[in-house]
Amino acid sequence: MSTSGDAPDARRAAVLGSPIGHSRSPDLHLAAYRALGLTGWTYERIECTAERLPDVVGGSGPEWVGYSVTMPGKFAALNVALSATERARSIGAANTLVRTEGGWHADNTDVDGVSGALGTAGIDPSGQPAVIVGAGGTARPAIVALAEMGARSLTVVARDAGRARGARELAERMGLSVSVIGFDDGALSSVCESSGVLVSTVPAEAAAPFAPSLAAAPAILDVIYHPWPTELAALAQRRGAVVVGGLEMLLNQAFTQVELFTGQSAPREAMAAALR
Structure with missing residues (x-):
C-alpha cells in the first residue's frame, strides 16, 4: 500500500x-x-x-x-x-x-472514553445506581467503565431481555447488581430519576420517543455526537441535568489510541482544540 x-x-x-x-x-x-x-x-x-x-x-x-x-x-x-x-x-x-x-x-479504548467523558463533566457514579440505555457494542464498554468507577448497581434499558443477556452477564462479572427493564416499563422514569448517571448508547432516533422518561436522570452521557444535541440531550439540559455528549467520549478514547499507535503521550490540548 x-x-x-x-x-x-x-x-x-x-x-x-x-x-x-x-x-x-x-x-x-x-x-x-x-x-x-x-x-x-x-x-x-x-x-x-x-x-x-x-x-x-x-x-x-x-x-x-x-x-x-x-x-x-x-x-x-x-x-x-x-x-x-x-x-x-x-x-x-x-x-x-x-x-x-x-x-x-x-x-x-471506549472504556476510557466513557470514564473520561464522565470525569470531564464532573459526573461521579461511585456508590450510586446507574442506567444504561441499550445493550449493544457501545453499552458493554460503558458497563466496564461504570463498574471501574464504583457504580453501586445497574439498570439496563433494552427492547427485550434476550438482547440484554450479554450486557447483563458482563455487568454481573464486573460485580454489579443488575436488572433489565423495557423502554415501555412504567418504572422507567422513576428508575432514571433515582439514578446517579444515565449513559445512552442507542441512536438518537431510538431514544427520542422515550426522552421524557430518560431525561429525568440528573446526569447523562449521550454517546451520540452527530446530530447534536439529540432530543434526549436537549430535553435533559432544559431540565437542568448535567449533560455530556459523544464528542467528549470520542476525544477521551482517542487519547489512548494515539498513545498506542505512536508510543508517545497524547497531546491532549491539541486534540481537544481540533474538535472546537
Missing part, C-alpha cells in the same frame, strides 16, 4: 466503519501527529463493513500502525486480532487494532 514517494518515517492509520463520512477521528489523530512532530504520518476514513474488515486489515502493508474501529466492525476487529487486552476480551469487541511484532493487538 505504500508508494515509492513515501517519506522514510511514513506511517498510516485509519478509522474503519460504515457509514464513516461523519467521523471526527481524523481531526483528532492528525492534530496529535502534527503536535508530536510525526510529519510522515497520515490518518484516513475507510468505508468498511464487518465482512470486509478481515481483508482490509489482513492486506495492510508494514507502514500501517493501527486502526480505529467503529460500528459495525467492533466484533470483527476482536476476531482478527492475534492478542487482546483483558477488557477487550471481557467486552467481546474491540475499537482499536495496533500492529505489534507478533501481529495485530486489540483493545477497547
